[in-house]
Amino acid sequence: MATTTIPTAAPTSTITPSPPTTTLPKTYPHQIPIAIIGGTGLSALPSPPFTPLAILPPPPTPWGTPSSPITVLSYTPPSPSSTTPITIAFLARHGPQHNLTPSEIPSRANVAALKKLGVRVAIGFSAVGSLREEVKPRDFVVAGGVVDWTKGLRGACSFFGDGVVGHVGMGEPFDRKLSGVMYDALSSPADREKKQVVLQGEGVKVHDKGVVICIEGPQFSTRSESQLYRSFPLDPPINCVNMSAVPECKLFREAEIAYALLCMSTDYDSWRGEGEEGVSVEMVMGHMVANGENAKRAVGAILEALGREMEMETEASKGVVGERLRGTNRGAVMGLGSGGDAKAVEAVERLTWLFGKEWVDGKV
Ligand SMILES: CSC[C@H]1O[C@H](OP(=O)(O)O)[C@H](O)[C@@H]1O
Numbered sequence: 001m002a003t004t005t006i007p008t009a010a011p012t013s014t015i016t017p018s019p020p021t022t023t024l025p026k027t028y029p030h031q032i033p034i035a036i037i038g039g040t041g042l043s044a045l046p047s048p049p050f051t052p053l054a055i056l057p058p059p060p061t062p063w064g065t066p067s068s069p070i071t072v073l074s075y076t077p078p079s080p081s082s083t084t085p086i087t088i089a090f091l092a093r094h095g096p097q098h099n100l101t102p103s104e105i106p107s108r109a110n111v112a113a114l115k116k117l118g119v120r121v122a123i124g125f126s127a128v129g130s131l132r133e134e135v136k137p138r139d140f141v142v143a144g145g146v147v148d149w150t151k152g153l154r155g156a157c158s159f160f161g162d163g164v165v166g167h168v169g170m171g172e173p174f175d176r177k178l179s180g181v182m183y184d185a186l187s188s189p190a191d192r193e194k195k196q197v198v199l200q201g202e203g204v205k206v207h208d209k210g211v212v213i214c215i216e217g218p219q220f221s222t223r224s225e226s227q228l229y230r231s232f233p234l235d236p237p238i239n240c241v242n243m244s245a246v247p248e249c250k251l252f253r254e255a256e257i258a259y260a261l262l263c264m265s266t267d268y269d270s271w272r273g274e275g276e277e278g279v280s281v282e283m284v285m286g287h288m289v290a291n292g293e294n295a296k297r298a299v300g301a302i303l304e305a306l307g308r309e310m311e312m313e314t315e316a317s318k319g320v321v322g323e324r325l326r327g328t329n330r331g332a333v334m335g336l337g338s339g340g341d342a343k344a345v346e347a348v349e350r351l352t353w354l355f356g357k358e359w360v361d362g363k364v
């Protein structure tokens with residue numbers, strides 16, 4: 001039986017950055033429909049197989065500057081079924097050198113900058129602690145639900161406020177269609193029969209419809225907290241913990257961008273009782289290093305599936321990558337008239353920047 005070894009060192013990144021990008025263009029003239037948000041251990045996508053086309057300095061937005069430059073990359077799926085290159089935007093959530101704590105991430109600027117590039121579909125990657133025995137370190141979990149356990153310390157967590165009020169439904173913070181495509185791409189019946197051709201490693205699994213609890217951080221949870229999260233009587237139960245699902249997922253929902261979160265389990269948090277080692281950064285990074293190849297393979301497989309979706313989509317089909325969410329939140333806004341109020345005027349300007357004049361005028 002094959003065995004896997006866990007590196008003992010605690011390297012700081014899992015995926016080797018692409019070759020020097022200083023000579024790449026700083027602008028990109030086309031719309032980019034798909035974004036990947038990299039988290040802990042995934043601060044760049046390697047070349048090959050991802051080819052950098054441009055590196056956009058963090059663009060200013062009405063909500064500040066994003067966490068990192070946005071790298072525009074092209075990916076050509078290896079499968080004979082599709083050879084059309086797919087262009088994506090990549091953003092490193094914690095900054096290129098992982099300098100931002102979860103509470104410091106400028107999530108509104110990140111989402112707004114991606115929206116401005118034409119992004120309609122975004123996939124976040126996140127290192128998570130497992131709160132269930134069956135979610136082993138190195139397993140992947142497609143998020144289906146989230147519990148916000150942050151403490152209100154994060155900067156404003158909505159695009160609405162400061163002059164314009166909007167209440168966007170959050171019943172489904174993760175896009176079901178996109179999450180389904182992602183789960184199938186990583187765990188198709190054929191792959192399951194072949195025992196995981198997408199994700200490698202003895203017994204590595206992909207779990208669907210996971211529920212993540214997002215804590216404030218930067219400290220990990222105490223043992224008592226970890227046990228409390230496990231005891232919440234939810235159905236399905238909370239099965240993993242991170243520090244960055246919120247407000248990212250909620251802001252993408254507000255921005256009418258389909259969003260899915262792929263969680264990569266790196267530890268058993270601290271619930272397992274005295275005598276068991278609680279989570280540490282060494283533990284997280286050790287598993288993320290081992291996960292590096294799987295993270296890269298996961299991005300490739302998901303893009304390949306999205307590429308197939310795009311080839312089949314028509315204007316009318318409301319496909320996964322299409323404009324199907326555009327206008328869906330317009331009715332959530334309580335009123336976009338300024339009535340001469342300076343604060344409201346500014347708020348309307350910001351929303352016009354984000355959604356466009358037609359949206360603000362109610363024409364979409
Ligand atoms: C270094 S472990 C804690 C850190 O890992 C996760 O980051 P991300 O979601 O960006 O992958 C977690 O949310 C914490 O921010």
Ligand SMILES: Nc1ncnc2[nH]cnc12
Nearest residue numbers: 127128129241242243269
């Ligand atoms: N145990 C944990 N708690 C919060 N965030 C994490 N990211 C990875 N492991 C984590």
